[in-house]
């Protein structure tokens with residue numbers, strides 16, 4: 001018998017992203033955006049420091065975006081205008097992201113990035129809160145992502161599309177970030193599927209594999225972003241030592257608190273970096 005279920009249409013996510021970008025242009029009055037920013041745990045203050053907020057839109061008013069399900073995660077999409085010198089630039093600030101752990105839906109995870117590309121964006125800044133694998137990496141430390149290891153077992157790419165991931169996290173943009181803060185160190189971000197945190201044995205494995213940071217976002221989004229040609233900067237905030245690194249158990253409240261404490265400092269850093277892009 002022939003299956004009555006149609007195969008998934010690989011173009012559908014891009015059509016939805018196009019629709020979302022058109023709706024964003026209507027709602028913000030900004031025809032094209034130049035830079036997109038995805039704000040993870042601890043990074044939300046940066047939007048206020050970037051420039052003038054032209055529009056602030058509840059995410060669920062834009063096709064394909066969902067209201068976030070996690071306490072401490074934002075829920076709006078902002079258009080911010082940077083007017084330093086020369087041509088004004090428009091930054092699309094995605095205050096909410098869909099995580100893979102919410103429903104293992106890679107299309108939903110990639111939608112923000114694809115919408116940004118459809119809105120005209122050339123550079124994408126992905127931020128997150130994460131666990132640190134090196135005992136010397138203390139909570140509150142921002143780290144540049146130099147590369148990633150994707151342990152989700154998933155990809156946002158559908159079909160036989162062989163996307164090159166060399167220099168995925170742009171060395172040009174990392175250099176530029178270090179011009180703002182020469183003390184920034186680099187690390188390899190390991191994306192686990194979550195939503196549970198790792199066991200101490202998994203944390204030791206991630207370190208053996210060459211990881212520096214563990215988290216539940218960013219890698220899948222970076223892959224989707226490279227696929228659509230974006231230049232990517234990744235910034236992590238270490239909000240906790242990974243499981244087993246310190247004797248204390250992990251708690252979401254502790255993660256939120258570390259993000260809150262580091263917030264003003266890393267938000268200033270991020271705003272300075274974005275203004276240089």
Ligand code: 8IG
Nearest residue numbers: 129130131214215216239255
């Ligand atoms: I914030 O220690 C934050 N997110 N997987 N492990 C994983 N995700 C995280 C962690 C962590 N801290």
